[in-house]
Amino acid sequence: MKAIVYQKFGNIDVLQTLEQPKPTIQSDQVLIKVKAFSINPMDWKIRKGEMTLMSGSKFPKHTGTDFAGIVEDIGSSVVGFKKGDEVFGVVKNMMKEGVSAEYVAVPSSLVWKKPSTISFPQAASIPVVGTAALTALQKMGTITSQTSILVNGATGGFGMFLLQLLKQRGAHVTAVTSTAGAAIAKKWGANSIIDYTKENVLSQKATYDIVIDLSGKMGYQKARQLMNAKALFLNPTPKPIEIPLALFKNLFTAKKHIVILSSPSTTYTDVLLGAVKNGLQIEVSKVFPFDQYKEAYQYAQQGGYIGKVAIELN
Numbered sequence: 001m002k003a004i005v006y007q008k009f010g011n012i013d014v015l016q017t018l019e020q021p022k023p024t025i026q027s028d029q030v031l032i033k034v035k036a037f038s039i040n041p042m043d044w045k046i047r048k049g050e051m052t053l054m055s056g057s058k059f060p061k062h063t064g065t066d067f068a069g070i071v072e073d074i075g076s077s078v079v080g081f082k083k084g085d086e087v088f089g090v091v092k093n094m095m096k097e098g099v100s101a102e103y104v105a106v107p108s109s110l111v112w113k114k115p116s117t118i119s120f121p122q123a124a125s126i127p128v129v130g131t132a133a134l135t136a137l138q139k140m141g142t143i144t145s146q147t148s149i150l151v152n153g154a155t156g157g158f159g160m161f162l163l164q165l166l167k168q169r170g171a172h173v174t175a176v177t178s179t180a181g182a183a184i185a186k187k188w189g190a191n192s193i194i195d196y197t198k199e200n201v202l203s204q205k206a207t208y209d210i211v212i213d214l215s216g217k218m219g220y221q222k223a224r225q226l227m228n229a230k231a232l233f234l235n236p237t238p239k240p241i242e243i244p245l246a247l248f249k250n251l252f253t254a255k256k257h258i259v260i261l262s263s264p265s266t267t268y269t270d271v272l273l274g275a276v277k278n279g280l281q282i283e284v285s286k287v288f289p290f291d292q293y294k295e296a297y298q299y300a301q302q303g304g305y306i307g308k309v310a311i312e313l314n
């Protein structure tokens with residue numbers, strides 16, 4: 001089978017295609033013929049060697065974490081799936097495994113039936129950012145229409161799920177977006193917009209009960225000035241040292257720094273599928289064919305897209 005791999009850390013030029021044997025499955029696994037996989041910022045952070053503490057430095061590495069496809073074979077202990085089922089899922093070890101190949105073997109506990117109402121690229125866009133958005137929502141605690149929330153970087157994959165889930169819960173959301181992202185952020189549920197190309201979010205006077213930074217550019221120290229006395233700062237892009245440090249500092253400050261580390265599961269996926277059924281839109285702004293994988297990563301890495309970017313296989 002054809003696979004996209006890399007043999008050393010680096011930029012897009014380290015990616016190459018190789019012929020590899022089709023994976024063999026263990027008794028609890030499902031073999032999937034991959035129809036699409038989505039691109040996440042984690043893909044290039046790992047590829048650039050920015051996460052070696054968790055990813056390790058063993059090569060070759062595949063890329064991509066969440067996928068959708070068709071069940072090709074099932075392990076002897078797997079129940080609930082049959083050959084030909086349309087499914088989506090995620091690899092078990094997001095830091096060390098990848099889905100960038102024609103076939104992937106994954107535990108059946110991380111595979112779910114694809115609703116017929118969504119496409120393969122849309123389904124492949126659910127697990128990583130959908131779970132992260134739900135995890136953020138849990139960390140926010142009780143939300144009412146009085147809760148003021150600032151979402152910085154609201155129109156990527158994570159923001160797409162978060163804004164719509166917050167809308168379903170009636171929150172009051174200010175979204176920080178580019179000019180091009182303003183309309184869709186409103187459609188997804190933002191009550192007001194700050195255009196980061198025209199206004200520095202840190203210069204405004206308003207303060208919030210919750211600030212979440214999806215751009216990875218704000219950080220807790222800067223966010224403090226935007227936070228009410230007992231506000232939360234949610235951080236899905238922590239540096240390793242920030243994880244214990246935030247816990248320690250939270251003992252002494254009312255403005256809490258909450259790190260988000262999420263992990264897809266059936267519990268999260270069931271909630272996400274329910275939200276999709278209730279109208280949550282999955283916007284995949286561009287789908288690239290497999291052989292244009294370098295263009296796909298180039299496009300995603302430079303930003304400026306709405307929702308998700310995916311790669312599709314025949």
Ligand SMILES: NC(=O)c1ccc[n+]([C@@H]2O[C@H](COP(=O)([O-])OP(=O)(O)OC[C@H]3O[C@@H](n4cnc5c(N)ncnc54)[C@H](OP(=O)(O)O)[C@@H]3O)[C@@H](O)[C@H]2O)c1
Nearest residue numbers: 041132153155156157158178196215236260261262303304
């Ligand atoms: N901890 C976890 O469990 C977890 C899980 C999933 C994701 N993440 C992380 O969460 C972050 C968001 O994920 P994602 O998939 O949504 O990424 P994404 O699609 O790249 O979205 C990032 C967003 O930030 C915006 N942005 C860029 N520069 C900005 C600025 N100066 N001010 C305000 N917004 C700005 C982008 O807008 P433009 O493109 O218009 O510039 C885009 O909407 C990523 O860093 C990802 O790695 C963490």
